[in-house]
Amino acid sequence: MSKQGKTRTIEEINQKILKGDAQVLTAQEMKKLVESSGVEVAFKEVDVVTTGTFGAMCSSGAVINTGHSDPPIKIDRAWINGVEVCHPGAAVDLFIGATNMSEKDVVEYGGGHVIEDLVAGKEVSLRAIAYGTDCYPRTTLKTTLTKEDLNQFQLINFRNCYQRYNCAVNSSDEIIYTYMSKLLPHFRNATYSGAGELNPLMNDPDYETMGMGTRIFLGGAPGYIIGEGTQHNPKNQFGNLMVKGNAKKMSPEFLQGASFTKYGTSMYVGLGVPIPILNEGLAKKTAIRDEDIFTDIIDYSVPQRDRPNLGKVSYKELKSGTITVQGKKVRVSSLSSLKMAKKVSQTLKTWIEEGTFTLTAPVERLPTDTICKPMRQTEEIPFVTNVMHPAVTCIEGEKIRAIAERLVTKAINHIVVVDNKGKLRGIVTSWDITRAMAEGKKDLGDIESRNVITAKPDEPLETASKRMAQHNISALPVVDTEHRVVGIITSEDVSKLLGR
Amino acid sequence: MARLLIRVNEEQASEPIAAQIIIEYKVPMAILSAHINNKGGEILIEIPDEMETKIADAFQRRGVTVTLPKQIQVNTEKCFSCGTCIALCPVEAIKTNQEDTVEFNKEKCLGNTCSICVDACPARAIKSLKTNGANHTRKKKT
Numbered sequence: 001m002s003k004q005g006k007t008r009t010i011e012e013i014n015q016k017i018l019k020g021d022a023q024v025l026t027a028q029e030m031k032k033l034v035e036s037s038g039v040e041v042a043f044k045e046v047d048v049v050t051t052g053t054f055g056a057m058c059s060s061g062a063v064i065n066t067g068h069s070d071p072p073i074k075i076d077r078a079w080i081n082g083v084e085v086c087h088p089g090a091a092v093d094l095f096i097g098a099t100n101m102s103e104k105d106v107v108e109y110g111g112g113h114v115i116e117d118l119v120a121g122k123e124v125s126l127r128a129i130a131y132g133t134d135c136y137p138r139t140t141l142k143t144t145l146t147k148e149d150l151n152q153f154q155l156i157n158f159r160n161c162y163q164r165y166n167c168a169v170n171s172s173d174e175i176i177y178t179y180m181s182k183l184l185p186h187f188r189n190a191t192y193s194g195a196g197e198l199n200p201l202m203n204d205p206d207y208e209t210m211g212m213g214t215r216i217f218l219g220g221a222p223g224y225i226i227g228e229g230t231q232h233n234p235k236n237q238f239g240n241l242m243v244k245g246n247a248k249k250m251s252p253e254f255l256q257g258a259s260f261t262k263y264g265t266s267m268y269v270g271l272g273v274p275i276p277i278l279n280e281g282l283a284k285k286t287a288i289r290d291e292d293i294f295t296d297i298i299d300y301s302v303p304q305r306d307r308p309n310l311g312k313v314s315y316k317e318l319k320s321g322t323i324t325v326q327g328k329k330v331r332v333s334s335l336s337s338l339k340m341a342k343k344v345s346q347t348l349k350t351w352i353e354e355g356t357f358t359l360t361a362p363v364e365r366l367p368t369d370t371i372c373k374p375m376r377q378t379e380e381i382p383f384v385t386n387v388m389h390p391a392v393t394c395i396e397g398e399k400i401r402a403i404a405e406r407l408v409t410k411a412i413n414h415i416v417v418v419d420n421k422g423k424l425r426g427i428v429t430s431w432d433i434t435r436a437m438a439e440g441k442k443d444l445g446d447i448e449s450r451n452v453i454t455a456k457p458d459e460p461l462e463t464a465s466k467r468m469a470q471h472n473i474s475a476l477p478v479v480d481t482e483h484r485v486v487g488i489i490t491s492e493d494v495s496k497l498l499g500r
Numbered sequence: 501m502a503r504l505l506i507r508v509n510e511e512q513a514s515e516p517i518a519a520q521i522i523i524e525y526k527v528p529m530a531i532l533s534a535h536i537n538n539k540g541g542e543i544l545i546e547i548p549d550e551m552e553t554k555i556a557d558a559f560q561r562r563g564v565t566v567t568l569p570k571q572i573q574v575n576t577e578k579c580f581s582c583g584t585c586i587a588l589c590p591v592e593a594i595k596t597n598q599e600d601t602v603e604f605n606k607e608k609c610l611g612n613t614c615s616i617c618v619d620a621c622p623a624r625a626i627k628s629l630k631t632n633g634a635n636h637t638r639k640k641k642t
Contacts, residue, residue: 182620258622331587339581339600
């Protein structure tokens with residue numbers, strides 16, 4: 001510790017690490033120490049706090065260099081184990097994106113699995129095509145490779161380790177499958193992601209010790225922060241990291257391919273950052289608890305960028321397994337693994353204690369003022385509300401003949417059945433009327449469909465149109481949150497606008 | 501407690517077979533899950549162990565197919581204990597232990613009659629074995 005006893009430097013800490021007498025605590029242990037002995041004592045006693053997280057990090061991938069074939073090829077398109085990889089640079093440099101999916105085994109196998117297989121030492125098959133040039137004459141190539149055959153195998157993840165993440169719920173009538181996993185209807189479950197008080201960025205929220213050049217734990221081996229991640233949003237506590245590391249040295253335990261049904265593939269990444277306790281402020285910051293970390297409950301059933309925010313919840317509540325959403329108790333589970341997050345922070349602690357991992361100061365700290373903007377769109381996309389028109393309705397108990405007349409005079413094919421408050425009860429089509437005539441039925445109740453598929457005014461027209469196709473129907477009554485009918489859209493409206 | 505999976509066909513679906521058996525044998529029967537429509541379906545029941553043979557026979561005499569529900573298979577090598585499955589489980593059969601490892605309570609798990617967790621597992625560590633057709637017979641106790 002320096003003279004005043006109020007600060008210490010990374011050099012001082014590294015000397016202690018090399019001598020084997022650095023005091024290293026995991027973030028969990030640090031919180032307990034600060035709670036029992038206070039910040040001052042914790043600062044005096046602790047040199048490094050290790051953090052960790054293990055979650056699905058979609059913007060992950062690896063750059064590989066396969067070496068040149070003979071005759072050489074300038075790869076145009078290539079596939080590894082059936083997963084298309086891209087050629088971001090010269091002839092035989094390829095990028096394996098974690099979310100690229102196998103063309104045969106869609107969702108079940110993807111880039112994340114390819115990276116995991118390579119890291120595990122498995123043999124993968126590479127197929128490539130090219131157009132052929134004078135210097136690179138070859139046009140097709142097939143071979144098998146292991147990581148040992150690659151010149152470089154660098155994990156380069158451009159958005160990892162979000163500081164915190166949303167809690168996801170679904171208010172709709174149907175199960176939805178998202179990158180936040182399977183969400184049951186009517187808030188029957190909730191999911192969240194992130195390690196809360198163990199998360200690296202949460203333990204150093206002003207990024208005092210993190211930035212380009214910070215040596216970290218990445219996928220089971222040393223790696224580096226190379227800057228802010230894409231969509232880094234520090235003002236909103238949604239900071240994240242861009243990282244890289246030598247994947248040849250990584251372990252499949254901390255780098256695992258994943259499948260999200262009806263969404264796609266991803267990769268779980270184990271990432272931990274050592275935080276040097278340079279001053280009392282950092283001792284205090286690393287004492288942050290789950291009850292101090294809040295996130296928003298977001299309704300993922302609304303297919304828009306700005307989804308409804310249904311309130312705040314702390315990571316303590318999330319980790320308890322039950323939260324309250326709109327007055328209802330909802331069971332919640334984590335998508336990221338707390339067990340593995342702890343293992344990351346513990347492994348990093350062991351490396352430092354054993355003197356095999358020293359700390360680095362960032363050459364440039366992570367920015368705290370980046371603004372994350374939505375996309376500039378030059379073309380507006382239509383929403384249901386832009387296309388819907390007033391629905392022709394009838395009430396229960398009306399005679400079929402009267403309804404048939406209305407269909408003819410209004411020249412339409414659908415009549416929506418409502419109650420006296422305007423709430424949706426059913427739908428009748430001209431085909432239903434025709435059938436009623438053929439079968440001699442007179443009561444509306446015998447022919448109306450009561451299980452009606454609907455649309456919401458604020459949903460994109462495209463999702464409503466998809467729903468019509470899925471259910472093989474030609475119109476959707478548009479209802480508000482109270483289930484009152486506010487309009488109708490038909491497949492004709494959609495095809496006029498979207499040109500299908 | 502013993503679990504039996506009762507499969508009824510189109511004709512049996514509208515008959516109160518389970519109710520008749522409950523009354524006739526005075527058996528305390530818990531219905532754990534039921535998926536029935538007018539085409540038939542299946543009911544997962546739980547009854548005291550000592551009545552298993554008697555009740556299974558009673559169902560079979562009425563022409564109903566009786567099988568043992570197949571359990572969910574969890575590959576603990578693949579599972580990295582994220583816990584996505586926990587809140588989905590309708591009978592709270594999945595929990596984390598003190599080491600934060602996800603554990604399945606096979607006694608509570610409804611097996612392949614439920615399977616709600618299977619397609620939510622990002623590690624694809626959960627498998628549900630479908631019972632195939634109506635030819636499965638109850639495993640005889642020895």
